[in-house]
Amino acid sequence: MKNQVQLITYVDRLSGGDLKALHSLLKQELAGLFGGVHLLPFYDPIDGSDAGFDPIDHTQVDSRLGTWADIKALTTDVDVMADVIVNHMSSESPQFKDFSAKGSASPYNGLFLTMEAVFPKGATEKDLLAIYRPRPGLPFTFTTLKNGEKRILWTTFTPQQVDIDVRHPAGAAYLHGILQTLAESQVKMVRLDAVGYAIKKAGASCFMMPETYAFIDEFANQARGFGIEVLVEIHSYYRTQIEIAKRVDWVYDFALPPLVLHAFAFKTARALKEWVRIRPNNALTVLDTHDGIGIIDIGADSADRAGKPGLVPPAELDRLVETIHENSRGESRKATGAAASNLDLYQVNCTFYDAMARDDARYLLARAIQFFLPGVPQVYYVGLLAGENDMDLLERTRVGRDINREYFTPDTVRAAMAKPVVQALCDLIRLRNTHPAFNGQFELLESANNQLALRWTAGEHSATLTVDLAGGTGQVQASGQAPRVFGVTAAAA
Known part of the structure; x- marks a missing residue:
């Protein structure tokens, strides 16, 4: 990159x-x-x-x-x-539509995760509480496939985003x-x-x-x-x-x-x-x-x-x-x-x-x-x-x-x-x-808690950023260039 x-x-x-x-x-x-x-x-x-x-x-x-x-x-x-x-694919994808139409007979049966695939012996309350959730609720969607089969799909994000078994x-x-x-x-x-x-x-x-x-x-x-x-x-x-x-x-x-x-x-x-x-x-x-x-x-x-x-x-x-x-x-x-x-x-x-x-x-x-x-x-x-x-x-x-x-x-x-x-x-x-x-080379320079100072150096070239967090001001000084001042006028700086 x-x-x-x-x-x-x-x-x-x-x-x-x-x-x-x-x-x-x-x-x-x-x-x-x-x-x-x-x-x-x-x-x-x-x-x-x-x-x-x-x-x-x-x-x-x-x-x-x-x-x-x-x-x-x-x-x-x-x-x-x-x-x-x-992690997932659309419930409108050709693969899911085939799975919905054919159920267990579909070549994509097993591609889409179900609750049973992860918990073949059933899930306890402890099992469900252990699942990390980025959003409220459990990661499941109850659905009836087009062929009439009922499944509990694993849907981490939305019902339209059906999780797949990457394995x-x-x-x-x-x-x-x-x-x-x-x-x-x-x-x-x-x-x-x-x-x-x-x-x-x-x-x-x-x-x-x-x-x-x-x-x-x-x-x-x-x-x-x-x-x-x-x-x-x-x-x-x-x-x-x-x-x-x-x-x-x-x-x-x-x-x-x-x-x-x-x-x-x-x-x-x-x-x-x-x-x-x-x-x-x-x-x-x-x-x-x-x-x-x-x-x-x-x-x-x-x-x-x-x-x-x-x-x-x-x-x-x-x-x-x-x-x-x-x-x-x-x-x-x-x-x-x-x-x-x-x-x-x-x-x-x-x-x-x-x-x-x-x-x-x-x-x-x-x-x-x-x-x-x-x-x-x-x-x-x-x-x-x-x-x-x-x-x-x-x-x-x-x-x-x-x-x-x-x-x-x-x-x-x-x-x-x-x-x-x-x-x-x-x-x-x-x-x-x-x-x-x-x-x-990068350096975090010593400064007071209300300040930040960062520097890059390559041979004779350098670039330094200093920030005063209390005043919301700062400047960039780069070799060969005029300073860039923020938060105060150039005259005041």
């Missing part, structure tokens, strides 16, 4: 069109900003029950966006990352075929979506078990055989993320967004500095993604609160969530938890710009912190444009995460690009992409 900033985007929600329109945008308005792009699900269809994360056919590009040839053309200018949704021959063949299709179109990297839930075991949590790690190892080796790097997407206790990082190419630094918000809210970098000292360096740094702002990633281990504390005490974590709601004028509260569907218990739905109270200086300093940490930065398309909470879209769909999934048009992209905060962010992106210091 290039050591340059990457873009995370839906094809249609940024370009206002298809893959060709996005490609044109990357070569014109966004020229020189991104070394890679993570295309959020572009499979058929992009508008199912979960914004493309429930594809009917994982090997077909939605015809409204283009073709595999368009994906391949995009790879000539930027590295492309695509999602592999390993079943049909499941293994299905996933292998996806990798092969992506490799043929020159996709360089895959993101394993919901892989933490991929393995189920009676009496266990069914989340990030030793068997899950083994599956991740096997899948990563298979992907590398196609020349594809693997990113694992897991929201979990922070030490779990450290362990995962030892086994795969890349992990997300999901602890960073809430820790940056915590640092500005509490005017201390204590927790953030602790994380910087121990975090894995093979991380994609993010402040925002298509999902909400993770809270579980810096909290105590939900399985053992007393023995495994988080990076932030529970009371401060609770206060942080309230601060986000206050900064967003209560808008995030309307999109989070029981207020909207997609009930992720560990996420706050809000744009990062609104979570920072639309404070341009602090927002840019947060981005600078992201860019200065070891790893490869990814910027979500809404965050790139300093997007604000889309309350109209939330009202129409009642899907909490849609508050941060705005549909832009070419005109609204151009208008956003003209905003001073976006122009300053683009300047920071270009600095991160081109300055030689970022290919050198």
Whole structure:
């Protein structure tokens, strides 16, 4: 992967069109900003029950966006990352329809997980309580197949997203075929979506078990055989993320967004500095993604609160969530938890710009912190444009995460690009992409608790970020360039 900033985007929600329109945008308005792009699900269809994360056919590009040839053309200018949704597939997929029509006689009988497949002797209350849940309720859907058979399907997320048995021959063949299709179109990297839930075991949590790690190892080796790097997407206790990082190419630094918000809210970098000292360096740094702002990633281990504390005490974590709601004028509260569907218990739905109270200086300093940490930065398309909470879209769909999934048009992209905060962010992106210091050595410099100082050095080249959290000010000093000052005027600095 290039050591340059990457873009995370839906094809249609940024370009206002298809893959060709996005490609044109990357070569014109966004020229020189991104070394890679993570295309959020572009499979058929992009508008199912979960914004493309429930594809009917994982090997077909939605015809409204283009073709595999368009994906391949995009790879000539930027590295492309695509999602592999390993845990489930759509109840509208040809495989599930065949299973529903034929039941036990279907060649796909066994591909789709049932409660009985995991609990052949039945499940006790203790067994069910042991299952780790990202959302309220049990992960089961009672259904009557088209042929009249009654089944209890395992559905971790929604009834339309039916979990598959990745160990079943049909499941293994299905996933292998996806990798092969992506490799043929020159996709360089895959993101394993919901892989933490991929393995189920009676009496266990069914989340990030030793068997899950083994599956991740096997899948990563298979992907590398196609020349594809693997990113694992897991929201979990922070030490779990450290362990995962030892086994795969890349992990997300999901602890960073809430820790940056915590640092500005509490005017201390204590927790953030602790994380910087121990975090894995093979991380994609993010402040925002298509999902909400993770809270579980810096909290105590939900399985053992007393023995495994988080990076932030529970009371401060609770206060942080309230601060986000206050900064967003209560808008995030309307999109989070029981207020909207997609009930992720560990996420706050809000744009990062609104979570920072639309404070341009602090927002840019947060981005600078992201860019200065070891790893490869990814910027979500809404965050790139300093997007604000889309309350109209939330009202129409009642899907909490849609508050941060705005549909832009070419005109609204151009208008956003003209905003001073976006122009300053683009300047920071270009600095991160081109300055030689970022290919050198990283240091966390000594500083007071209410300050943060990060430095990169490569020979005679250096780049230093200093942040005063108490005042919400800071600056970037890079060799050969004028200082970039945030929160105070250049004259006052």
